[in-house]
Amino acid sequence: MATLTPQAPSPASTAAPGRGGIWEWITTTDHKKIGILYGFSSILFFVVGGVEALFIRLQLAVPNGEILSADAYNQMFTMHATTMVFLVVMPIASAFANYFLPLQLGARDVAFPRLNAFSYWLYLAGALFLTVSFFVGGGADGGWFGYAPLSTQVTEVVRMDYWSLGLQVLGVASIASSVNFITTVLTMRAPGMTLMRMPVFSWMVFIISFLLLFSLPMVTVGLIQVFLDRNIGTLFFDAANGGDPVLWQHLFWLFGHPEVYVLILPAMGIVSEVLPTFARKPLFGRSFVIFSGIAIGFMGFGVWAHHMFTSGLGPVAEAAFALTTMFIAVPTGVKIFNWLGTIWGGSLELNTPMLFSLGFIFLFVIGGLSGVTHSIVPADSQQHDSYYVVAHFHYVLFGGAIFGIFSGIYYWFPKVFGKLLNERIGKVNFWLMFIGMNLTFAPMHVLGLNGMPRRTYRYAEGLGLDVWNLVATIGSLVLALGIAVFLYNGWRTFRKGEVAGPDPWDARTLEWTTSSPPPEHNFDRIPVVHHEDDFWHQKYTTDEEGRAVAIPADLRPVVAEGPDEDIHLPSPSYHPALAGLGIFVMLLGLVYVPWGLIAVGVGGIGFLWGMFGWSLEPLVRGDH
Amino acid sequence: MxxxxxxxxxxxxxxxxxxxxxxxxxxxxxxxxxxxxxxxxxxxxxxxxxxxxxxxxxxxxxxxxEKKAYRRLFYLGLIAAPILFGVVLFSFGVLIGS
Amino acid sequence: MTAMTTPDLAGPGGHHDVSEARKLAMWAFLGSEVLLFGSLITTFLLYRTRVGDGPSAAEIFDIPFTSISSFILLMSSLTMVLGHHSWERKDWRQMRVWLLATAGLGMIFLAGQVFEFTEFVHEGLTVSTSPFGSAFFVLTGFHGLHVAVGVMMLMATAIMGFTGKLREDGGMNVGLVGLYWHFVDVVWIVIFTVVYLLAV
CATH class of the missing domain: 1.10.287 (Helix Hairpins)
Incomplete structure (x- = not known):
């Protein structure tokens, strides 16, 4: 049984012996490396989705735009949404969860490291599969929620086949990682880390894992039905022959609404970590934040039909779903007040992560309020499928999720890469994004209420839509500039960033107790937890008036006398990546039946080989 | 424990x-x-x-x-399914109509 | 989210019991599968009377035949749990016998399903005859796919038992395969009632 010397000096030296470079990344089972893989992939797709968005805005800049054809426009808005939801916001949350869940819990890895690697490779397979469709007949063009018959009408083009298969695979990847995270939280916490002492970000990851676990299977069935309707002639959503397209809407939104909270809860978790750190106060009403997260999780399953108010559900269902939709604003509101309570009277440090978190609160409140207006059925019937809806969900998804994620990037970057992102450039990044975001999406409220429907590729002159469309396009360019500044900041930091040290922010949770970047085994000694915000209590005590007083370094409790004796790390394995590759080949084959069946066979063998090799190989490095 | x-x-x-x-x-x-x-x-x-x-x-x-945790994981799915799908079928008139 | 009073499964020093963690993960996965089959069954319930010009359920089902194949699948749960019992007692010989018996019963069930499907196609019910046909074939076919995966896992586990590769900490073990198998059986209990018996 091999044991690793805990003083592993640098990540590079911990590679599998004799192998290095790309092979090390392909075979890695280290949750931190997988987190980084998720992070870089999603930033890459963020750029792809951003370019698609810019095409849309350029087309709409002036009346009768000439840049895109109607067909190309359909592909752009479908793929923009699909990319941003499934290939950017979900995986980047997964990047943070992978990297920081074990660190925040005081664990050495997730519960199933190879399953974790498999999730990543499946995600990459699905993401590439969706994106390659652009080069073989065009990207998906039926809208991101693929309403039948737009998704089921059979044409020569295979676009929606790519879409339905790609999303299924992404779903399987997410189910696998949800199972993994749930098990990690329930079995891998350090001694003393009770559930209520768990950091709020970890809590939110725990909650979204349940949301994904129980919502994804429903859309999976819907997607299979779409695929079969297109390819073997089933009649699930074929209204002409007795099928019912509304069933698809149910199956999609039964997943789709919990999904909305899957996108926002990680950002809320990040904000709940960042605000206390830079307000230098504990999170106000911490248990309320957690319980309202749980409440959102449960209620998130009970509001799906508010997406379908114009589908003719009948007055009973409409009234019921209007009520649940209004109710779910309550736990969300609770969180807002908790965050405000956290910064109230704190000594705020307005650096970039904090600015993004404050921006999150501001923009998310706007998006949340416009969201509540949708719960009123008669009003929603007017707003439905108009730019008002587009404005609403970009305020919560861009102003909310993306701002929270950027806050997380600026906050945790020094932990992951050991260097601080530049503050000055970071502030420029924030203000460009903040101004660009409002310039782009605020006018869309007006456009929508003035009657501009979403998903139209042209509008005529003289309808009163010209000015605000132009403003929105200018805003989107400012936004793009902001993102470019961010990418520059990252690139510059890799070259000559300021070295961060283990705890640059004087932060509160366990990930900051270890070096930056953390050693492969995370902690020399598994921490023993005594408090919420345990690291804070190692550094500070309070005087009689409740003020924080730093404990001098030499008086702090001695945490570890020496490293743990036997540290077991998962061994690297190429089997997860092989299984992922097999799935990718199988998917390609499925689109081109009958000849593709050969590819299905080849891919199937690769997949089975990966799975069997995986189940037979030893679990722990050097353990035979 | x-x-x-x-x-x-x-x-x-x-x-x-x-x-x-x-x-x-x-x-x-x-x-x-x-x-x-x-x-x-x-x-x-x-x-x-x-x-x-x-x-x-x-x-x-x-x-x-089994431990409570296992049971609850499974029960969550087991409780969610009939409620959610009951509502869906209800909205189609299947549960009351026939 | 239910886990407020969950027992702390983490062992001292952050080490955890791998097989306990696997079992927990399997239960979580099965919870997810409930929703998967729930969606398929819901689709079937919505479409069960939409038969168009094709045959209806009452006209086409052969209840005695399906009852027998359902019974066979049900009994495979018995052989599975006996295999599981021998596995816990480390009686490898007995375990292999029961696992192979379970796989065999599973294959008989699958053969019955193939026979049933061919019969139905001959009598004019295909996936594209009516929404009822689509929903029926996809629901039972999906279940059949699960049975097939289970048979493969049973065979693999039994063969690994022969070659001595079955390790206590291996990714695939009899405990997990058993849970999966029983779950697939339980789903059929529901399908048998909802799809077949209600149609009589």
Missing amino acids: TEAAHPPHPTPRDYWLIAVVLAVITAAEVAVAYIGVDVVKVPLLFAMAFAKFVIVVGWYMHLRY
């Missing part, structure tokens, strides 16, 4: 007995299915399917001997 009071696991003898019970219920199900009156038949069929379900999950899958 494990729960103290685990009931003893069943023995092979118990497993065979359970199989006999399951077989009897299945035979009863098929017989009941031929009753012409829906009001009698449908609740009976659902009750018997439910009984078989509980027996297999509880004894063969040992769920009643």
Whole structure:
């Protein structure tokens, strides 16, 4: 049984012996490396989705735009949404969860490291599969929620086949990682880390894992039905022959609404970590934040039909779903007040992560309020499928999720890469994004209420839509500039960033107790937890008036006398990546039946080989 | 920290007995299915399917001997499904119409 | 989210019991599968009377035949749990016998399903005859796919038992395969009632 010397000096030296470079990344089972893989992939797709968005805005800049054809426009808005939801916001949350869940819990890895690697490779397979469709007949063009018959009408083009298969695979990847995270939280916490002492970000990851676990299977069935309707002639959503397209809407939104909270809860978790750190106060009403997260999780399953108010559900269902939709604003509101309570009277440090978190609160409140207006059925019937809806969900998804994620990037970057992102450039990044975001999406409220429907590729002159469309396009360019500044900041930091040290922010949770970047085994000694915000209590005590007083370094409790004796790390394995590759080949084959069946066979063998090799190989490095 | 009071696991003898019970219920199900009156038949069929379900999950899958955490994970799905799908079918008029 | 009073399964020093963690993960996965089959069954319930010009359920189902194949699948749960019992007692010989018996019963069930499907196609019910046909074939076919995966896992586990590769900490073990198998059986209990018996 091999044991690793805990003083592993640098990540590079911990590679599998004799192998290095790309092979090390392909075979890695280290949750931190997988987190980084998720992070870089999603930033890459963020750029792809951003370019698609810019095409849309350029087309709409002036009346009768000439840049895109109607067909190309359909592909752009479908793929923009699909990319941003499934290939950017979900995986980047997964990047943070992978990297920081074990660190925040005081664990050495997730519960199933190879399953974790498999999730990543499946995600990459699905993401590439969706994106390659652009080069073989065009990207998906039926809208991101693929309403039948737009998704089921059979044409020569295979676009929606790519879409339905790609999303299924992404779903399987997410189910696998949800199972993994749930098990990690329930079995891998350090001694003393009770559930209520768990950091709020970890809590939110725990909650979204349940949301994904129980919502994804429903859309999976819907997607299979779409695929079969297109390819073997089933009649699930074929209204002409007795099928019912509304069933698809149910199956999609039964997943789709919990999904909305899957996108926002990680950002809320990040904000709940960042605000206390830079307000230098504990999170106000911490248990309320957690319980309202749980409440959102449960209620998130009970509001799906508010997406379908114009589908003719009948007055009973409409009234019921209007009520649940209004109710779910309550736990969300609770969180807002908790965050405000956290910064109230704190000594705020307005650096970039904090600015993004404050921006999150501001923009998310706007998006949340416009969201509540949708719960009123008669009003929603007017707003439905108009730019008002587009404005609403970009305020919560861009102003909310993306701002929270950027806050997380600026906050945790020094932990992951050991260097601080530049503050000055970071502030420029924030203000460009903040101004660009409002310039782009605020006018869309007006456009929508003035009657501009979403998903139209042209509008005529003289309808009163010209000015605000132009403003929105200018805003989107400012936004793009902001993102470019961010990418520059990252690139510059890799070259000559300021070295961060283990705890640059004087932060509160366990990930900051270890070096930056953390050693492969995370902690020399598994921490023993005594408090919420345990690291804070190692550094500070309070005087009689409740003020924080730093404990001098030499008086702090001695945490570890020496490293743990036997540290077991998962061994690297190429089997997860092989299984992922097999799935990718199988998917390609499925689109081109009958000849593709050969590819299905080849891919199937690769997949089975990966799975069997995986189940037979030893679990722990050097353990035979 | 494990729960103290685990009931003893069943023995092979118990497993065979359970199989006999399951077989009897299945035979009863098929017989009941031929009753012409829906009001009698449908609740009976659902009750018997439910009984078989509980027996297999509880004894063969040992769920009643497992830690609470396992049970709750499964129950979440088990409770969510009928509620969510009940609402869907209700909105289509399937549950009240026919 | 239910886990407020969950027992702390983490062992001292952050080490955890791998097989306990696997079992927990399997239960979580099965919870997810409930929703998967729930969606398929819901689709079937919505479409069960939409038969168009094709045959209806009452016209086409052969209840005695399906009852027998259902019974066979039900009994495979018995052989599975006996295999599981021998595995816990480390009686490898017995375990292999029961596992192979379970796989065999599973294959008989699958053969019955193939026979049933061919019959139905001959009698004019295909996936594209009516929404009822689509929903029926996809629901039962999906279940059949699960049975097939289970048979493969049973065979693999039994063969690994022969070659001595079955390790206590291996990714695939009899405990997990058993849970999966029983679950697939339980789903059929529901399908048998909802799809077949209600149609009589």
